[in-house]
Amino acid sequence: EADIYQTPRYLVIGTGKKITLECSQTMGHDKMYWYQQDPGMELHLIHYSYGVNSTEKGDLSSESTVSRIRTEHFPLTLESARPSHTSQYLCASSGAAINQPQHFGDGTRLSIL
Amino acid sequence: KNQVEQSPQSLIILEGKNCTLQCNYTVSPFSNLRWYKQDTGRGPVSLTIMTFSENTKSNGRYTATLDADTKQSSLHITASQLSDSASYICVVSDRGSTLGRLYFGRGTQLTVWP
Numbered sequence: 002e003a004d005i006y007q008t009p010r011y012l013v014i015g016t017g018k019k020i021t022l023e024c025s026q027t028m029g030h031d032k033m034y035w036y037q038q039d040p041g042m043e044l045h046l047i048h049y050s051y052g053v054n055s056t057e058k059g060d061l062s063s064e065s066t067v068s069r070i071r072t073e074h075f076p077l078t079l080e081s082a083r084p085s086h087t088s089q090y091l092c093a094s095s096g097a098a099i100n101q102p103q104h105f106g107d108g109t110r111l112s113i114l
Numbered sequence: 115k116n117q118v119e120q121s122p123q124s125l126i127i128l129e130g131k132n133c134t135l136q137c138n139y140t141v142s143p144f145s146n147l148r149w150y151k152q153d154t155g156r157g158p159v160s161l162t163i164m165t166f167s168e169n170t171k172s173n174g175r176y177t178a179t180l181d182a183d184t185k186q187s188s189l190h191i192t193a194s195q196l197s198d199s200a201s202y203i204c205v206v207s208d209r210g211s212t213l214g215r216l217y218f219g220r221g222t223q224l225t226v227w228p
Contacts, residue, residue, distance in 0.1 A: 100145070
């Protein structure tokens with residue numbers, strides 16, 4: 002099993018609230034990723050990082066932001082949650098080599114009321 | 115446009131039976147193809163990886179095949195078990211970027227009945 006952890010697992014919160022989804026990995030991986038996944042749909046990359054102080058936007062436009070101050074930690078923040086942000090958010094990490102698998106956390110299921 | 119298409123969308127089989135899941139892709143230039151298993155409420159877990167030169171790779175009761183000429187892959191599950199119930203996702207990586215851009219299929223939802 003991969004050592005990548007996401008908290009909280011589930012979050013139900015009202016519109017307008019600030020939210021931070023946590024993701025930590027203990028494998029020393031440089032590359033980390035955030036994906037958004039809706040039921041029956043493919044994963045969409047929303048943010049990624051090559052290492053500390055490196056963050057890039059992914060293919061799917063997202064109002065969220067990320068930071069990478071430490072190698073093991075890659076939190077995602079929504080400044081003002083809206084119902085359209087309701088989704089499952091998956092964090093992943095991988096080693097440096099291009100063929101290394103991405104190891105996924107178990108996700109945060111976010112519901113905005 | 116780089117795409118990954120999976121079929122069937124969903125599949126129900128009886129415990130002990132075999133099944134085959136399909137994946138067609140248009141990703142170019144091709145780097146590798148992975149099959150992931152995603153249990154309900156969990157993150158995806160890698161089952162196999164196949165590079166351009168590989169035709170077949172097994173992982174226990176899972177056997178993946180790759181035809182790079184026709185851009186097709188299959189995942190064969192032998193002697194299915196209840197624990198095989200999950201979504202199986204085909205993921206293709208290109209080699210056109212340092213990131214190794216991943217293209218995800220929508221998955222095949224497999225249900226194994228006793």
